[in-house]
Amino acid sequence: MKPSQVLDLSSPIRTIGTLSGGAGSWGACRRWIDQHGPDGMVLLFTDVGGEDWANPNVGEDQDTMRFLAEARDNLGVPLVIIRNQRTIWDVFLEKRWLGNSSLAHCSWELKTGPARDWIGKHAPGAERVLVGIDVTEIHRLKDIKSNWEPYEAVAPLTDKPMLWKPQLLRMLSDRAIAPPRMYELGFAHANCPGCVKGGQSHWARLWRVWPERYLYAERKEQEIREKLGADVSILKDRSDHKVRSLTLERFRVEKLGKSDLLLDLFGERDLFDGLDEGGCACFTDAPPELALVPDGSEDREERYDWHWSLPGDPLRPDSTQSARPEPIRGAA
Numbered sequence: 514m515k516p517s518q519v520l521d522l523s524s525p526i527r528t529i530g531t532l533s534g535g536a537g538s539w540g541a542c543r544r545w546i547d548q549h550g551p552d553g554m555v556l557l558f559t560d561v562g563g564e565d566w567a568n569p570n571v572g573e574d575q576d577t578m579r580f581l582a583e584a585r586d587n588l589g590v591p592l593v594i595i596r597n598q599r600t601i602w603d604v605f606l607e608k609r610w611l612g613n614s615s616l617a618h619c620s621w622e623l624k625t626g627p628a629r630d631w632i633g634k635h636a637p638g639a640e641r642v643l644v645g646i647d648v649t650e651i652h653r654l655k656d657i658k659s660n661w662e663p664y665e666a667v668a669p670l671t672d673k674p675m676l677w678k679p680q681l682l683r684m685l686s687d688r689a690i691a692p693p694r695m696y697e698l699g700f701a702h703a704n705c706p707g708c709v710k711g712g713q714s715h716w717a718r719l720w721r722v723w724p725e726r727y728l729y730a731e732r733k734e735q736e737i738r739e740k741l742g743a744d745v746s747i748l749k750d751r752s753d754h755k756v757r758s759l760t761l762e763r764f765r766v767e768k769l770g771k772s773d774l775l776l777d778l779f780g781e782r783d784l785f786d787g788l789d790e791g792g793c794a795c796f797t798d799a800p801p802e803l804a805l806v807p808d809g810s811e812d813r814e815e816r817y818d819w820h821w822s823l824p825g826d827p828l829r830p831d832s833t834q835s836a837r838p839e840p841i842r843g844a845a
């Protein structure tokens with residue numbers, strides 16, 4: 514283990530590198546370290562697996578954890594992992610709001626909020642937070658900077674020469690780090706596979722690649738609908754110039770369950786809204802203002818634990834970080 518990877522809370526922490534599990538956040542930290550060195554830097558990752566982290570249908574993909582371990586070893590600075598006791602589904606029930614593209618409490622409650630709490634408590638001298646957005650998302654930078662105040666949000670990938678995904682994938686390849694498998698499976702992000710901010714195109718891909726994960730989310734959505742007694746849904750049906758709920762079950766049966774002949778004739782993108790990809794803004798968002806149940810004065814830190822990881826150690830107790838899980842192709 515490199516001495517630089519030992520977490521020493523008695524030394525001032527000035528720079529927080531937020532790792533999301535994707536190539537962008539690794540690239541932002543890599544560039545910062547190449548230009549400024551690793552001193553006073555800590556990486557932060559927030560795991561949304563909750564108490565159910567061993568369930569492969571909950572939280573991040575296992576290969577994202579493998580990638581994080583390799584990214585951490587490459588960057589050579591300590592990695593702190595924060596795990597809340599709740600899953601995204603617990604948060605939705607607690608907030609009485611099923612997350613969707615308009616508002617997803619999971620992002621603040623399980624990622625940005627705990628990260629800010631940790632920084633405030635354990636890194637009071639932090640000056641800046643590195644974020645992995647690139648030029649394709651530069652329009653979000655002004656809001657991100659304002660959301661992270663009083664820390665300075667720094668987006669190293671947007672400095673010239675700008676770097677984005679193709680270059681980052683090449684940089685990973687040069688260092689013999691395989692990117693998260695979600696990219697080669699067609700996902701735009703390597704965050705939660707069943708991201709509630711994802712649109713129809715994202716969920717159609719999840720159904721094709723990981724049907725078990727889709728069906729798990731479908732059951733959870735139904736459970737929340739029943740508990741809330743409301744016609745809520747993750748997806749939206751925007752046909753006929755109206756916006757209506759579209760449950761994952763209805764989307765699967767009516768849109769994704771078409772026969773092969775129809776798919777051959779029309780192509781799946783004509784059977785649903787193929788441009789509705791959606792996206793995730795974890796680690797960059799502000800506290801939601803539309804909370805139906807206010808946060809109150811609870812100390813959020815009582816609801817999460819954190820530890821720092823050792824190089825070579827698994828990020829989750831039972832995961833094997835050395836092997837890259839095979840893609841689970843299968844589907845409907």
Ligand code: SF4
Nearest residue numbers: 619704705708709795
């Ligand atoms: S990736 Fe999506 S589902 Fe996961 S925490 Fe972020 S917004 Fe929620």
